[in-house]
Amino acid sequence: MFADKHILVTGATSGIGRAVVVDLLRTEAHLIAVGRNRKHLEDLALLGKDKVTTIEFDLTDFGGYRKLIADMPSLDGLVCSAGIVENNPLRFFSLEKYQRTVDVNQTAPLHLVAELAKANRLRDKASIVLLSSITGTSIGMKGTAAYAATKAAQAAYAKVMALEFAHKGIRVNAIAPGMVQTPLVDGSHQLSAEAIELDKARYPLGKRYAEPEEIASVVRFLLSVDASFMTGQNVVVDGGFTVQ
Ligand SMILES: NC(=O)c1ccc[n+]([C@@H]2O[C@H](COP(=O)([O-])OP(=O)(O)OC[C@H]3O[C@@H](n4cnc5c(N)ncnc54)[C@H](OP(=O)(O)O)[C@@H]3O)[C@@H](O)[C@H]2O)c1
Structure with missing residues (x-):
């Protein structure tokens, strides 16, 4: 399904972005993995062999984007997972x-x-996947005004980009996960360890947070032709948290 496809993943060095790269390595896609952590990039390069090109880049270097994409092949897929x-x-x-937070997210x-x-680097029928969140689109969380706004922005981007790119058959969707067990959650100190256990108990499916692989598989679906008539959507993946 992904033969000869070039897919760029930001945030590829950790959490959901890394899980997306690892998941797509099982396909015939060629991955372009972007992140800052050199050690994690090297690990991905070893894992992916000739199927992964790694690029060390700070996404807040806004002046550097033209150089970043100058030598890049045209993309069939883009996953924007980098976030703080x-x-x-x-x-x-x-x-x-x-x-x-606004700069990165x-x-x-x-x-x-x-x-x-x-730069005309998005091929016709490409698929773009943005990482939103239930925070900002469905629920609030204390201390996260900036984060919540940036995640709501992804849902807005998906709608606008979907319309701007539809004539080229390019689809744009966002995914809104609930909590996912990644370093972002482990290191955020938003909640105490005790509060995290109580919070997990509020997830109807399994009383647990999602594993990054459970988000990566939805990303793969949105990138694929199986989602050929889906665009402008924000797909909630939260184990039933927000339907309670
Ligand atoms: N985990 C959750 O519960 C959850 C829930 C809903 C939505 N999300 C969203 O999912 C996305 C991924 O989250 P995650 O949990 O996978 O986070 P994570 O494990 O902390 O990974 C964050 C990634 O962002 C990259 N990054 C951060 N700042 C960067 C910068 N200035 N330039 C380049 N790369 C940068 C990091 O790269 P380096 O380490 O190499 O710098 C890392 O690869 C985020 O957009 C987040 O908002 C997460």
Whole structure:
């Protein structure tokens, strides 16, 4: 299904993005894995052999995007998984944290898609998958005003990009996971260990958070021709959390 397809994944060095790369390695796709952590990129290169090209790049280097994509083949798929979350409650609000979150989560995916479009690097019938969240689109979480807004932005981008690219058959969708067991959750300190156990118990499917592989398989579906008539959607993958 993915023979001769080139798929770029941001956030490929950790969590969901890494799971997407590992999942797609079972297909015939060629992956372009973008991240900052050199060791994790090297691990991916070893794992993927000639099927993975790794690129060390800080997505907040907005001036560097043209160079980043200059030598890149035209893409059949793009997965924007890079993201950060920082506890930033309003009573202690940090504009610096806010701006950092907006830069990585909100500006970077939009700028990347725009630069790829301007450079004509998105092939007809390509599929773009953005990482939204139930936070910001369905629920709120204390201390995450900036994060929530950036995740709601992904759902908005999917709608607008879907319309701007439809004439080329390019589809754009977002995925809104509930909590996923990744370093982002482990390191966010949004919740205490005790609160995390209580929170997990609120997930109807299995009283647990999702594994990154359970998001990666939905990404693979959205990238594939099986989703050929889906565009502009925000697909909730949350074990039933938000239907309660
Ligand atoms: N985990 C969850 O519960 C959850 C729930 C809903 C939505 N999401 C969304 O899913 C996406 C992936 O989350 P995750 O849990 O997989 O997070 P993660 O394990 O912390 O991974 C984050 C990734 O983003 C990359 N990244 C961060 N800042 C970057 C920068 N300035 N330039 C380049 N890359 C950068 C990191 O690369 P380096 O380490 O190489 O810097 C890393 O690969 C995020 O957009 C997140 O908002 C996650």
